[in-house]
């Protein structure tokens with residue numbers, strides 16, 4: 001069952017989302033070569049707690065950190081480490097969630113470390129655009145797979161591939177609620193979207209094939225062929241009118 005959220009519930013998720021928007025804004029300036037992924041994690045945890053929120057991932061199914069930090073061919077769920085340092089030319093996926101009064105928000109961004117090639121920049125741009133196109137579908141009367149199709153069609157038109165093994169999700173009083181939100185599929189299928197639905201939409205896109213595997217640490221998912229991957233995510237509320245990006249920066253992004 002897809003739970004519909006009240007205005008009060010969406011308000012709490014907006015508060016959580018705005019903490020995450022603040023984190024992302026901060027990461028845009030702090031992510032530089034030489035920084036360890038553990039240092040990023042500690043800084044973000046402190047930022048979240050200082051705003052009265054709680055990290056959502058730390059302890060979730062035993063995940064040991066606040067932020068999933070996934071570099072280059074790592075798609076999602078990378079574990080921060082003091083031994084892992086960012087290098088010029090890397091791309092780094094940062095996925096994080098937080099909780100305010102029992103309500104969750106979830107978002108992700110992939111940032112370049114210094115200069116990257118034009119095709120790598122295009123991977124980042126196309127993944128972000130595919131999320132924007134998916135968000136534009138989040139209106140009453142559209143069907144769930146219209147969201148999925150918006151991602152897949154834009155990604156594949158640009159010669160990239162959509163990861164199948166991980167999908168977006170409903171979100172609210174739990175990090176993962178119904179429905180699953182795949183990043184692929186034919187349009188016009190699945191439940192109709194209704195005001196009060198809140199979805200975490202999260203395209204994961206690679207420069208090669210869509211197959212992934214999980215490393216021996218039990219968490220880190222990498223592309224099977226070693227190609228680079230990007231990941232962007234927003235928590236989005238369906239309203240009577242325009243979709244509301246709860247994790248979006250206020251006043252334009």
Ligand code: MG
Pocket residue numbers: 106107168169200202233
């Ligand atoms: Mg998510």
